[in-house]
Amino acid sequence: MTDRLYYTDSYQTEFDATVRELTRRDGRPAVVLDRSAFYPTSGGQPNDLGTLYVEAAGRQTFEVVDVVAGDGVVYHLLDAPPGLLADLPVGSRLQGVIDWPRRYDHMQQHSGQHLLSQVFARRFEFETVSVHFGAEESTLDLDAATVDAAQLEEAEAAANDLVYANLPITAYFVDAREIGRVPLRRPPAVGGQIRIVEIAGFDYSACGGTHVHTSAEIGPVKLIRQERRRGQTRVTFLCGKRALADYSRKHRLLTQTAALYSTDVGQVPGLVARSLEQVKELQHRVDELTARQLAYTAQELLAAAQPIGGNRVVTALVDLPVDAVKTLANLLQAEPHTIALLGSAAGGKATAVFARSAGATPHMGHLLRAALGALGGGGGGRPEFAQGGGVPVEKLDELLQIAQRDLRAAS
Numbered sequence: 001m002t003d004r005l006y007y008t009d010s011y012q013t014e015f016d017a018t019v020r021e022l023t024r025r026d027g028r029p030a031v032v033l034d035r036s037a038f039y040p041t042s043g044g045q046p047n048d049l050g051t052l053y054v055e056a057a058g059r060q061t062f063e064v065v066d067v068v069a070g071d072g073v074v075y076h077l078l079d080a081p082p083g084l085l086a087d088l089p090v091g092s093r094l095q096g097v098i099d100w101p102r103r104y105d106h107m108q109q110h111s112g113q114h115l116l117s118q119v120f121a122r123r124f125e126f127e128t129v130s131v132h133f134g135a136e137e138s139t140l141d142l143d144a145a146t147v148d149a150a151q152l153e154e155a156e157a158a159a160n161d162l163v164y165a166n167l168p169i170t171a172y173f174v175d176a177r178e179i180g181r182v183p184l185r186r187p188p189a190v191g192g193q194i195r196i197v198e199i200a201g202f203d204y205s206a207c208g209g210t211h212v213h214t215s216a217e218i219g220p221v222k223l224i225r226q227e228r229r230r231g232q233t234r235v236t237f238l239c240g241k242r243a244l245a246d247y248s249r250k251h252r253l254l255t256q257t258a259a260l261y262s263t264d265v266g267q268v269p270g271l272v273a274r275s276l277e278q279v280k281e282l283q284h285r286v287d288e289l290t291a292r293q294l295a296y297t298a299q300e301l302l303a304a305a306q307p308i309g310g311n312r313v314v315t316a317l318v319d320l321p322v323d324a325v326k327t328l329a330n331l332l333q334a335e336p337h338t339i340a341l342l343g344s345a346a347g348g349k350a351t352a353v354f355a356r357s358a359g360a361t362p363h364m365g366h367l368l369r370a371a372l373g374a375l376g377g378g379g380g381g382r383p384e385f386a387q388g389g390g391v392p393v394e395k396l397d398e399l400l401q402i403a404q405r406d407l408r409a410a411s
């Protein structure tokens, strides 16, 4: 058995201990101690990190990279080659120090979760069915198909009022005979001695986790998101310094956005909505002008077309994006007895689009494949429309000349 110091004092950050066992867990060297302040991952709360060091060995230090519980003991997984463990023989004394900012953050999230779960239970009879404490956000799953925005707002406000009420938070053990007298929010998952975490008179939970001394230390409680999950509702929340950091980040982002609009933050949603409306109108106008410009370009190209085998053949490198090249080809093929051999280097990539009027010959897909094949590219298409590429941009002109030559040869 490892004496778990965090059960009685979750604020203890340093401790002395004796090595009881050296073993391996999850492929790493692991140390079992007679007592430890390190919290192992359990009950949704992530493990502590920290350091073990041996003063006698010239302050040899070992980084604790994971902590797991099993068989009644706590395993401290170390970032150390197995040979180094020769400095930690069974029976040797060492000191441990936990990463306090990480632990305190977990304490704020965990106590905040107990508070929120009881608020949801009392106000709306929404029971918490599972919790998860993540590295950045934490969640609780409520047995409620829907939770509306007003309920979330009410729960958040109530939780923050309880923070200001500065309620003591204590932990104690009760045995099976006494457990019936504790108004637990949920029945305990384990038997025997049950550890109760109580938020004075407000919430009683069977919990092995680490908690702050008073509700005030939970700090700000912020619900940031909700989503429906298989008939339940997952609420994402932040407590303490995480909530404050989230506020700071969002304040900075919103202030930067307001500065872009030379306004104050309250005007941002309206201005962004108006900007989006303007962008839509402008896009519509750009589409109209582009269509007119392409129609004009098509007429210009037709005027310079060469007669080959009864068709007007347009051969041109155009400075247009691929979509516009295709539209231009469509405009040209709508003209009678017309073949369009178009190339574009848009985006630094060679694209060829060949098209012809209905009833004209030859097969555009075959014509394009043959021309591209001569230059090492690939592509093809239907009898009346084909697209391809894969050749260097500087070969585009040669590609069009090959296709034009083939057209003449076929006529």
Ligand SMILES: [Zn+2]
Binding pocket: 043, 110, 114, 205, 206, 207, 208, 209
């Ligand atoms: Zn808990």
